[in-house]
Amino acid sequence: MIKAENLSKTFERSVIAPETGRSKRETFFAVKNVSLSAEEGEIVGLLGPNGAGKTTLLRMLGSLMTPDEGIIKISTGNGDIITDPVERKAHIGYLSGNTKLYGRLTAREMMRSLSEIYGMKKENADARIEEICEIMDMSKFIDNRIEKLSTGQSQRVSIARTLIHDPEIYIFDEPTLGLDIISAQAIVSFMKSQKGRGKTVMYSTHYLEEAQFLCDRVLVLYDGSVIKSGTPSDLIEKYGGENLRQAFFEIISLYEGGKL
Amino acid sequence: MKPSRIIALFKREMLDVIRDKKTIVMMVLIPVLLYPLMIVGMALIMNAIVSNTAENTYRVAFDNVFYTDEAKSRVKDELCDILTGDETDYTVRIIPTEEGKDCAGMLEEDLIDAYISAGEGGTYNICYYNARDLSAKAADIIRDAFEIYSRNLTKEMINLSGLPADEVLNPISFEKNDLSTAEESMGSMLGYYLPFMIITAILLGAVYPSIDVTAGEKERGTLETMLTLPVTNLELIISKFLAVSVIAVVSALLNILSMGGAVIFLVLTSVRMGGDSGLNINFATFVPGILFTLLVMVFFALLVAAVCMCSSAFAKSFKEANNYATPVLLLFMFASMSAMIPNIEFTRETAAIPVVNVSLMIKSLFAFKYDYGCFFIVLVTNALYAALAVIVLAKLYKTEDILFSESFHSVRLFTARRDMKGGGLPGLGDAVLLCAVTLVVVLYAGNFATVRFGFGGVVFQQLVIMIFPCIYAWYIKSDKKTLFLLKRPQIRELAGGLLLEISAYIAAFMLSAVLIPLFEDSASNFEDMEELLTGAPDIAVILAVALLPAIGEELFFRGFLMGTFRNQAVLQKRNTRDFKTGAFIVILTTVIFAAYHMSLLRFFTVGVVGLAATFVTYYTGSIFTGMLMHFINNLVSVLLSLYPDTMTRLFPFMSDETLSLTETAYLIPIALICCILGLFLLRAFPLGRQTRNRQ
Numbered sequence: 018m019i020k021a022e023n024l025s026k027t028f029e030r031s032v033i034a035p036e037t038g039r040s041k042r043e044t045f046f047a048v049k050n051v052s053l054s055a056e057e058g059e060i061v062g063l064l065g066p067n068g069a070g071k072t073t074l075l076r077m078l079g080s081l082m083t084p085d086e087g088i089i090k091i092s093t094g095n096g097d098i099i100t101d102p103v104e105r106k107a108h109i110g111y112l113s114g115n116t117k118l119y120g121r122l123t124a125r126e127m128m129r130s131l132s133e134i135y136g137m138k139k140e141n142a143d144a145r146i147e148e149i150c151e152i153m154d155m156s157k158f159i160d161n162r163i164e165k166l167s168t169g170q171s172q173r174v175s176i177a178r179t180l181i182h183d184p185e186i187y188i189f190d191e192p193t194l195g196l197d198i199i200s201a202q203a204i205v206s207f208m209k210s211q212k213g214r215g216k217t218v219m220y221s222t223h224y225l226e227e228a229q230f231l232c233d234r235v236l237v238l239y240d241g242s243v244i245k246s247g248t249p250s251d252l253i254e255k256y257g258g259e260n261l262r263q264a265f266f267e268i269i270s271l272y273e274g275g276k277l
Numbered sequence: 278m279k280p281s282r283i284i285a286l287f288k289r290e291m292l293d294v295i296r297d298k299k300t301i302v303m304m305v306l307i308p309v310l311l312y313p314l315m316i317v318g319m320a321l322i323m324n325a326i327v328s329n330t331a332e333n334t335y336r337v338a339f340d341n342v343f344y345t346d347e348a349k350s351r352v353k354d355e356l357c358d359i360l361t362g363d364e365t366d367y368t369v370r371i372i373p374t375e376e377g378k379d380c381a382g383m384l385e386e387d388l389i390d391a392y393i394s395a396g397e398g399g400t401y402n403i404c405y406y407n408a409r410d411l412s413a414k415a416a417d418i419i420r421d422a423f424e425i426y427s428r429n430l431t432k433e434m435i436n437l438s439g440l441p442a443d444e445v446l447n448p449i450s451f452e453k454n455d456l457s458t459a460e461e462s463m464g465s466m467l468g469y470y471l472p473f474m475i476i477t478a479i480l481l482g483a484v485y486p487s488i489d490v491t492a493g494e495k496e497r498g499t500l501e502t503m504l505t506l507p508v509t510n511l512e513l514i515i516s517k518f519l520a521v522s523v524i525a526v527v528s529a530l531l532n533i534l535s536m537g538g539a540v541i542f543l544v545l546t547s548v549r550m551g552g553d554s555g556l557n558i559n560f561a562t563f564v565p566g567i568l569f570t571l572l573v574m575v576f577f578a579l580l581v582a583a584v585c586m587c588s589s590a591f592a593k594s595f596k597e598a599n600n601y602a603t604p605v606l607l608l609f610m611f612a613s614m615s616a617m618i619p620n621i622e623f624t625r626e627t628a629a630i631p632v633v634n635v636s637l638m639i640k641s642l643f644a645f646k647y648d649y650g651c652f653f654i655v656l657v658t659n660a661l662y663a664a665l666a667v668i669v670l671a672k673l674y675k676t677e678d679i680l681f682s683e684s685f686h687s688v689r690l691f692t693a694r695r696d697m698k699g700g701g702l703p704g705l706g707d708a709v710l711l712c713a714v715t716l717v718v719v720l721y722a723g724n725f726a727t728v729r730f731g732f733g734g735v736v737f738q739q740l741v742i743m744i745f746p747c748i749y750a751w752y753i754k755s756d757k758k759t760l761f762l763l764k765r766p767q768i769r770e771l772a773g774g775l776l777l778e779i780s781a782y783i784a785a786f787m788l789s790a791v792l793i794p795l796f797e798d799s800a801s802n803f804e805d806m807e808e809l810l811t812g813a814p815d816i817a818v819i820l821a822v823a824l825l826p827a828i829g830e831e832l833f834f835r836g837f838l839m840g841t842f843r844n845q846a847v848l849q850k851r852n853t854r855d856f857k858t859g860a861f862i863v864i865l866t867t868v869i870f871a872a873y874h875m876s877l878l879r880f881f882t883v884g885v886v887g888l889a890a891t892f893v894t895y896y897t898g899s900i901f902t903g904m905l906m907h908f909i910n911n912l913v914s915v916l917l918s919l920y921p922d923t924m925t926r927l928f929p930f931m932s933d934e935t936l937s938l939t940e941t942a943y944l945i946p947i948a949l950i951c952c953i954l955g956l957f958l959l960r961a962f963p964l965g966r967q968t969r970n971r972q
Contacts, residue, residue: 117498
């Protein structure tokens with residue numbers, strides 16, 4: 018389970034002041050006072066337009082970024098509560114479009130060296146690699162250099178990378194972005210299977226049909242704040258429409274009109 | 278910090294680096310192929326040149342005069358005998374001059390390689406084209422022939438006078454006799470060249486991988502993947518540092534093996550060819566030296582790896598990292614040449630200077646001088662500097678900031694002007710760069726101009742200081758008002774600044790009275806300048822010495838430099854009205870300003886006056902208060918030297934550089950009162966409580 022309380026993060030950006038026409042730097046909230054939690058066996062989706070703060074939020078949850086304010090806790094299978102940012106990473110599998118692979122290594126070499134960094138025993142690691150190879154259907158290219166692989170193949174290796182230490186929590190930032198239907202479907206079914214194994218999955222997406230079908234709960238982010246959350250069916254029921262897409266548009270336009 | 282994690286990270290780095298083709302080329306192929314090719318190739322070329330000289334036939338002609346004039350004709354015959362004699366190891370063919378053609382024409386058409394023309398009396402000219410290989414060589418041959426001929430003539434003349442020619446020509450005989458053993462000669466030669474070669478090899482081996490593991494990793498996007506792993510910054514840096522060090526050592530070893538191999542090949546071939554082999558050298562005597570050299574190489578590689586990583590870690594891209602690495606490379610290579618400078622000795626002091634110590638240690642090893650105390654210092658200091666650099670790097674290297682922070686520009690000058698956003702303020706890197714450049718220009722060009730042009734040079738020096746920050750501010754399209762604190766001061770602030778200036782002037786005067794006997798130096802700002810200024814009209818002197826520095830130096834130090842520091846504090850979200858932040862910026866600016874005056878004594882006296890000006894400028898936020906204070910300060914000094922009588926009548930304590938007890942007794946209260954009044958006018962009293970609003 019992962020739990021976050023009152024997370025905030027500010028960044029600097031330069032803006033052109035309209036009165037002088039000069040640029041000046043100003044700070045703004047990328048994420049503002051967000052609290053959330055995701056339980057075991059639950060898939061939580063983050064929805065929101067570009068710049069809403071999804072990536073920043075996920076980076077903070079994955080300990081890639083230190084929040085300016087707020088606390089993040091995760092509890093492991095045996096009931097330990099972990100707050101240390103570095104230790105938390107040992108229980109998280111994080112994937113985004115920016116986490117590139119080591120092109121000069123083969124998939125097997127990369128997984129092996131990651132297993133060493135995670136502190137796994139060599140026999141366990143080798144067995145785990147075989148298992149993952151089976152799950153992700155990588156046997157054909159596991160010993161090829163990653164830079165030589167196709168997009169779909171390297172996406173599979175990317176997922177394999179997050180599996181090596183068998184984490185309790187998966188954090189995926191737009192994992193299906195830019196993939197063909199077959200590859201995207203493989204990822205969706207992977208997330209489903211992890212939910213079946215009692216893992217926690219947190220992910221962001223722009224594909225609302227996918228979110229409606231997959232998520233137990235969704236959070237709608239706007240300007241760094243969570244403006245609405247609930248199960249997809251609840252949101253559809255409450256905000257009308259036939260599907261999550263229509264409900265999402267309704268929520269956003271209500272919020273922009275100040276009526277939410 | 279977990280050692281097992283560092284080892285795992287290190288293994289991954291090594292695997293990654295070794296898989297990179299470019300690294301392998303830089304590390305293995307270049308040294309292994311290049312040196313043998315270079316050395317063997319050079320040997321082949323030299324060989325070819327030597328054998329060519331022997332094989333070639335040189336065509337030499339004599340000017341027409343030699344055929345018509347009888348005396349000259351004899352000279353020609355003598356020379357021909359020498360040139361075509363049996364004792365020469367070359368062949369010369371004498372080309373007779375053709376009908377209707379002069380020698381110059383023949384030389385131009387390449388029908389001959391050189392010719393001899395006769396001038397008045399006993400002068401002769403050897404004419405040739407230096408650009409043609411054969412021609413130049415032919416000229417040398419002819420010159421040698423003339424020398425032999427001239428010696429023969431001398432001998433003949435001495436003989437004619439009845440004296441013994443050999444005794445007159447060589448009354449005594451002497452020889453140089455080298456008593457050093459073959460090992461010593463070879464060692465001294467190795468000690469001369471090896472340090473530079475080893476240090477360069479380690480540098481070249483370290484630079485590429487250090488960029489690859491830092492900026493390269495960022496560029497490839499794998500740094501974010503690293504960030505998902507449970508590792509700390511320190512572990513990451515140490516593992517990268519170890520990988521770079523190992524590669525640097527391995528590549529240096531390969532370099533040296535390859536160089537050594539090529540040299541041995543040369544020696545062996547020259548033995549086969551029957552030359553002087555130098556094989557009577559006992560190579561065993563070099564073994565301890567070589568072992569120690571290997572040891573110091575390992576320690577030095579640690580330092581190089583750490584420094585290279587520091588320079589490349591904060592670069593955004595491979596290209597930028599390359600830019601940063603170049604000055605480091607040049608600096609190290611320059612320092613490594615210290616073994617070639619004869620006067621630098623390997624002592625306990627020089628053993629602590631980075632790079633230089635390694636160079637000197639290798640030199641001393643091959644001179645068979647084993648000072649183990651110094652060796653120990655070299656190894657320990659190298660390890661210490663490296664450790665220090667790694668710790669500092671780990672503190673500064675926040676993976677998160679490097680990946681996600683946008684405001685990561687320390688040097689803005691590397692951006693083209695058209696890409697500048699406008700309204701920007703300089704980064705810290707810019708401040709350092711501009712300081713260094715200005716200082717160098719002022720020191721060299723300014724001093725040169727002062728010596729060369731006198732008064733004009735003084736003006737030029739001040740203009741440089743003034744113009745550099747202005748050009749810079751224009752280039753980055755900065756907000757000049759904010760950067761240079763161009764704000765109109767209030768009368769109250771100007772008056773407060775003046776009062777503080779008076780107290781600071783008195784304090785500096787008292788300080789110099791105390792310090793002068795200690796430093797045996799003069800506190801005068803322009804004693805050395807006075808000479809230059811004599812003859813110039815008084816008003817010009819006042820302008821050059823009092824007004825220009827007040828504008829130029831203020832713009833540079835209190836404006837550009839302090840503005841940059843304050844801007845950095847703002848970026849780091851510090852409150853600039855906070856006492857600690859303000860004090861830090863004011864003191865830093867003052868220290869740089871005082872150090873710029875390049876004199877230990879003036880560091881303190883200028884420091885006192887500078888502190889007052891910096892404080893007032895920072896506090897009022899207006900550069901003009903600082904300018905006024907600076908102007909008044911310099912003006913008093915100028916007037917004192919222009920009109921000493923009037924000034925000492927007005928201010929008797931200025932009559933000499935010492936102070937009597939009574940003078941001190943009334944100066945201290947005056948200074949205190951001025952100080953308090955000034956602070957009061959600035960509304961900085963009581964200190965720390967700031968009521969003034971900044972716009």
